[in-house]
Amino acid sequence: MQKKVLITGGAGFIGSHLADELIEKGHQVRALDNLSEQVHGPKVKRPEYLNKQVELQIGDVRDRKAVDKALQDIDAVFHLAAMVGVGQSMYQIKDYTEVNNVGTAVLMEALMEKPVEKLVVASSMSIYGEGLYLDSRGNQHVECERKLSDLKKGNWEMYDDNGEILEPAPTSETKKPNLSSVYALSKYDQERLSLISGKAYNIPTTALRFFNVYGTRQALSNPYTGVLAIFASRLLNNNPPLIFEDGKQKRDFIHVKDVARACRLAMETPDADGKVFNIGSGNRYTIEEIAHKLAEVMGKAHIKPEITGKYRVGDIRHCSADRARAKEILGFEPEVDFKEGLHELAEWLKTQIATDSVDKASEELSSRGLTV
Ligand code: NAD
Ligand code: UD1
Secondary structure, eight states: OOOOEETTTTTTTHHHHHHHHHTTTOOOOEEEEEOOOHHHHHOOOTTSSSTTEEEEEEOOOTTTTHHHHHHHOOOOEEEEEOOOHHHTTEEEEEEEIIIIIHHHHHHHHHHHHOOSEEEEEEEGGGGGGSSSEOOTOOOOOOSSSOHHHHHHHTOOOOOOTTSOEEEEEEETSSSSSOOSSSHHHHHHHHHHHHHHHHHTTTEEEEEEEEEEEETTEEEEEEEESSSHHHHHHHTTTOOOOOOOOOOOOOEEEEHHHHHHHHHHHHHHGGGGGEEEEEEEESOEEEHHHHHHHHHTTTTTTSSOOOOOOOOBBBSSSSEOOHHHIIIIOOOEEEEEOOOOOOOHHHHHHHTTOOOOOOOHHHHHHHHHTTTT
C-alpha cells in the first residue's frame, strides 16, 4: 500500500537514494533537511540529484516546530539526519551531541504526540567498537581494544594476553557495544532512544546498523565524510590519498542502493519491529586496497596513496558484518558487486568537482592531539 514517508536527512547521500527507492515503489516522500553547509556547500539550495518528486522541507531536526510540520500526514519515518564524521566528533562534541542525540529526542517527543506506523533509524557499525576476533584455537574475543602505547609504536593489530595476533571475524548484532568515539556514542543513543520510546508509545521501530556505505552523491568536499569519498576528492585534485595506520585495517563496504533497499525492507517487515540489524556486505577490504582500486577505476593509478603511519583517535582496526539476521528476517542480501559499484562511482566522479580540504582537516585533528 502506498505510504507517505518522511526521511530526516533526506537530501543527503543515503537519504536521497532511499527517496529514489521509495518513489520507485510508489510511495510519496517528504524530506526534512537543514542542508548543512559541510555536506551541501555554502549555498542553501536543493541538491540537483534529489528526486524531483521529493517534497523538501528545509529545517532542523532539533527544531520542534519544523519537525511537527514535517510529520503532518506522515505514515512512516526514516531518521537519517546526523553529523557523520568520527574524527570531527572528537572535538565538536557539543554539535554532535545536539544534532544526533538531542535531534533524535526532539523527533521522539514529536512522535509521542503523533505516532506513526513505522520508524526506521540509521544506526551504525561504529557502536561495536572493534568487531569480533578469533584466536588460533577458535576462541572468541569480544572486548578488544588497542592500547595507545601500542599504537604509538605502530603495533596496529589486535593481540590476546599472550601476544598472539587475533583474526577478525563477522560481527553479529549480539556483540556488546563498545563505544570508542563521540560519534559512536551518539549513534547508540539514537538507536536506543528510538527503540525505547518506540516501545513505550507503540511505534513499531527498527534500527539498522549500517557498515561503510559508498556510492554516488557522497559529499566529496566534506573532509569528514567516508573514506572512499575522501580518497575520490584527493584523486580528483591529483593528490595522493592519505592512509592512516599501515593501510591494512579492514572495513565492510556496502553500496548505497543496497542500503536503500534494506531500509525499505525494514519498513515493510513487521517481524523487524523492535529489532536491530547489521546492514553490510560481509566483504572485507583493506583501506590500502580500496585506495588502489579507486585510483585504478578513476584512471589515476599513477597516483600512489601515502601511508602516513598515523592513528586517528576513535578509529577501530577491523569490523565486518554477520549478515545472518538481516537475511533471515528482512530477506535482505546485498546485490551490488564491489567492482561494479566502484565503476559506477568512477563514472559519476567524472562529472564532479571537489574541493580537497583534507590537509586542513588533518591539521585540525593533529593540533588537538587527535592523531597519534
Ligand atoms: P550525509 O551527511 O550525506 O546525510 C546526512 C543529512 O542530514 C545531510 O543532508 C545533512 O544536511 C542532514 N542534516 C545534518 N544535520 C541536520 C539537522 N540538524 N537537521 C536536519 N538535517 C540535518 O550522511 P549519510 O552518509 O547519508 O548518513 C545518513 C545516516 O546514516 C546518518 O545517520 C549516519 O550516521 C548513518 N550512517 C552512515 C554511514 C555511511 O557510511 N555513510 C554508515 C553508518 C551510518
Ligand atoms: C564510517 C562512517 C560512519 C559510519 C561508519 C559505519 C563516515 C565519515 N563515517 O566510519 O558514519 O557510522 O562508517 O560503518 O562516513 N581513513 C584513511 N584516510 C582517510 C580517511 C579514513 O586512512 O582520509 C581510514 C580510517 O582511519 C579508517 C577507515 O579509513 O580506518 C575508514 O574510515 P571512515 O570512512 O571514516 O569510516 P569509519 O570510521 O569506519
